[in-house]
Amino acid sequence: MLGDFVIEKELGRGGLATVYLAHQISLDRSAALKVLFPQFSADREFIVSFIKEARVAAQLNHPNIVQAYAVGEDEGIHYFAMEYVQGHTLKTLLANVGRLVVDRSLEITREVATALDVAWTSTQLVHRDVKPDNIMVTESGQVKLADLGLARAGSDLRESEETEILGTPQYIAPELLLGWPGDHRADIYSLGATLYHMVTGKYPYTGTSATDIARKHICEPLVSPRRQVSDLPPPVADLIEVMMAKRPGHRYQSAAEVLDEIKRIKAHKEMVRKPMKVFQVPIDLTRLDEDMAMPTPDKDIDAAPKARQMLLRKPGASGPAPAAATAPAAASGTAAAGRRIAIRLKGRDGQADGTGTAVAGPETAAVLPDTVIPPGAAVPAPARARRRGLSTKAMLGLLVGGAVVLAAAAAVVIYVLAQRKKANAFEDELARLGLTASQYEALGGLDLLIRTNADDADILAKGAELVAAHPGVTSLERQVTERTAAAAEREVRALRADLRTEELTAWRKRSRELQDKVRQDEQARVAALKAEEEAERQRQLEEAQAKAREERLAQLRSEQGRLRADVVRFCREHRYDGARAQFTAMAAAREEEFRDWARGKQHAIDLAEEAFKLVSDSGELLKGERIAVKSRPQKVTIVAVGPRDIAAEIRETVYERGKPIGEKVDPLNVPLTEVETAQLVKLMLAAAAKKGVDDDRAHLVIGAYLLCRAEAPALIQTHLNTTGLADEARPLLDEYEAMKAATPPTDTPTP
Structure with missing residues (x-):
């Protein structure tokens, strides 16, 4: 609880x-x-x-x-x-089927884009981790975007000296990897990567580590999804390539634009945007601020030979800029200089499997160096002087700058190789010893005791503890034996020669017994503690459930009293549909007692309406019957009966000089609500007889009629006890007793 x-x-x-x-x-x-x-x-x-x-x-x-x-x-x-969503993640779905059909993939993308559009337009929120794991598909097929744990308001997205990137390498946008304050267009990139996965069954980028995958997002062109699936419709491939443009300005500028393009694809209309090759030009880290803010050009790089240089040229510069395809090194004073990007990913030592999926393990942080250089790419040299008038001083400056760039690149390479050499040396040592990293670390504690000249007994005890903690690991036992050999030898020499073997054997046996007993005692203690905690949790759960159940029953009992009063009011006004509607909710309740009661009340209302219709549907069948009404001192004669009123007349003898000379007839309409209950019961019996209704049925429906109106208790019992339909009458009599205990019915004279 x-x-x-x-x-x-x-x-x-x-x-x-x-x-x-x-x-x-x-x-x-x-x-x-x-x-x-x-x-x-x-x-x-x-x-x-x-x-x-x-x-x-x-x-x-x-x-x-x-x-x-x-x-x-x-x-x-x-x-x-x-919200508890009953269904499964898109990740699970893709793991089971490999890839989805195009129509279903577009529908899932449409629903996620709708969610992103609402998040941005209403609250300026950026999800920052759109991926199959965070897309739920309900049992009915509805799509829901989950896990807003990385969501940030647009007002919170600002640059900092060191930016921590929380995300998934297969789907994350390049600007987030570079520590750029990304906006909703980063979500469009991630959604495009997810759509790529849905229609091809493959990740957009794969690599041997999380850092390798991140580098490819920044520096390598996207492999067209049509190269993965040849029969993929070209408009779908175009949609993905625009969504996954490396620069935010080249992508769709809102989720609403994505929704419009999907609508066009489904309607087989021409798309508004088409992918350009310039969309996949690697990002220039030397001019990161300008490069990331670049809008879509008017012409593609293939359409205009100089477009690529113009794309990468600083405003106002007269010479060509270095090509971003070579991922130039960061220079001081640029937007990229000094920014360290920590990418927090799930994996062991930043490693990933062959498909680019992070291997399960502790959370690690892979740090992209300030300069991202794709494999095999050359570090660009300074631009050559193109005019003869270039001064010697300027030429010297260019040469010095080039040397600095080359030195920085060399330093990066040397550092990486040194770290790799250290890692390889450690792995070689583990392979030589036949140990895992955790076993090697545990062995370090024993080495510390030996180096600090601890007591031989402590050294031997530590060795025995290590062997016991890793049973069956022969290589570890061998290392422990080698390291504790000197201490063991000194201990053995201190023992008497004739008791040495016996005492050592007894010590080892006793040590194992003690270790076994300690382990068994600890296991028993933990098991008892867990059992006690589980029993307490179960007790609290049962108490909470019982309390909730009692509160629910009390609420239903209160509702039951209100419904009894409402049905009396509706039935006295002959509004039977309204009376039945009051019980709709309770008739679907989980509690069987109240569900059956509500359905029984609805059946009683049906019977009451049947009794009422004996009169309201009689037409001229009751013509000539005389009844008393509330608004007239004398009885009236029925001419015909309608659904809501009675056409009647009052006949009076006309006298002249004390002698009757004729009869005066005054017609009038009497609403059925003005007819006394006893008079209506009389008319019901008369109508039942003329319609040929069985007496048992007539008594049953009249008893239900009086019960629903809470009138004439004596008549209720008389009619329900008189009918021969005992099985149907029994629940009505039970309800009569319950109503009488709560609020006694009003009495009405017997007709």
């Missing part, structure tokens, strides 16, 4: 929190409850960020966005409640 939520079961675990299926008591609904791990709850700065994430998500309410419910804290445990 956390706050207003009863935890039902665990759904999964992530790097920060456990997600549970929970039930919100106050609103009686299911929810997905994200509960932070204890180590993060103690981090105040992280908690502030966690709460901010929840508040950012709560700003959005849209069918294509997973809705946030609440954020809170209970006895030091922080949690975030959100």
Whole structure:
């Protein structure tokens, strides 16, 4: 139990929190409850960020966005409640089927683009981590964008000296990798990469490590999706290539534009935007500010031979700029200089598998160097002087600048090779010893005792502890034996020769026994503690459920009393449809007792309406019957009966000089609501007899009529006890007793 939520079961675990299926008591609904791990709850700065994430998500309410419910804290445990989506992620779907058909891929893209459009236009939010893992597909096929944990408001996106990039390397936009304050166009790039994956079944870029994949996003042209799937419609490939342009200014400028293009593709109309080769020109890190802000050119680089140079030339410069295809080194004074980009990715030592998928392991940070140089690319030399009038001083400056650039590149290469050499040497050492990195680290503790001249007994105990902690690892046992040999020899020499073997054997046996007992005791203690915690959790859960159930039953009982009063009012006004409608919600309740009661009341209303229609549908069948009405002192004679009133007349004898000379007839309409209940019952019996209705049926429906109006208790019992339809009458009599206990029915004279 956390706050207003009863935890039902665990759904999964992530790097920060456990997600549970929970039930919100106050609103009686299911929810997905994200509960932070204890180590993060103690981090105040992280908690502030966690709460901010929840508040950012709560700003959005849209069918294509997973809705946030609440954020809170209970006895030091922080949690975030959100909509529980029954379905699966797009990642799971792609893992099962490989790739999707084009129409389904476009529909998923359309719904995610709709969510991104709402997020940006309404709250200026950027998701920053659009990928298949964060796209949910419900059981009905609806698409929802999840995990706004990386979302940031547009007002929060500013440059800093060191920018930490939280994202997934296969889908992240180049500007985010470079620490640029990306906007909603970065989400368009990630959505394009996701669409690429959907229609081809492959990642846009793959590599041997996360850093390698990041470099390709920045420096290598995108492989056309039609080269992966030859029968892919060209408009879909064009859509992806525009969405994945390397520079934000070359892409669609809003999610609304993406939606418009998808609409055109589905309608087989010509697209507004077409991809250009210039879209995939590698980013020039020496002029990052200018390059990233570049708009779409009027002509492609193939259409105009000098367009590429013009694209990369600084405003006002007279000479050609270095080609970005060679990813030039960063110079001091440029926008890229001094910016370090830390890319936080899930993987072991920044490694990735052959497909570019991050390998499971601890969270690592891969740092792109200030200069990104693609493999095999040459470091550009300074531009040659093209005019004879160039001074010697200027030429010397160019040569010195080139030397500086070459020196910087060489330093980077030397540093990388040195680090790689160290890593290779360590791996070679592990291979020689036949150990894993964790076993080698554990062996270091033993080496520390030996170097500090610890007691031989402590050294031997540490060695025995290592062997026990890694049973069956022969290579580790060999290393422990070699390292503790001197200490063991000194210990053995100190023992008496005749007892040496016996005592060593007994010591080893006792050591194993003690270790086994300690391990067994610890396991038993942990098991008992878990059982106790589980029993307490189950008890609290049952108490919460019982309390919620009692509150629910009390609410239903209160609602039951209100409904009884409402049905009496509706039935006295002969509004039977309205009376039935009052029970619609309760007739679908989970609680069987109240569901059956509501359905029984609806059946009673049906019977009451049947009794009423014996009269209201009789037409001239009751012509000549005399009845008393509320508004007339004398009885009236029925001419005909309609659905709502009775056409009647009052006959009076006309006298002249004391002698009757004729009869005066006054016609009038009498509403059925003005007819006394006893008179209506009399008419019902008369109409039933003339219509040939079985007596048992007549008594049953008249009893139900009186019950629903809460009138004439004596007549209710008389009619329901008289009918031969006991099985149908029994529930009506039970309801009569319940109503009498709550509020006694009003009495009406017997007809």
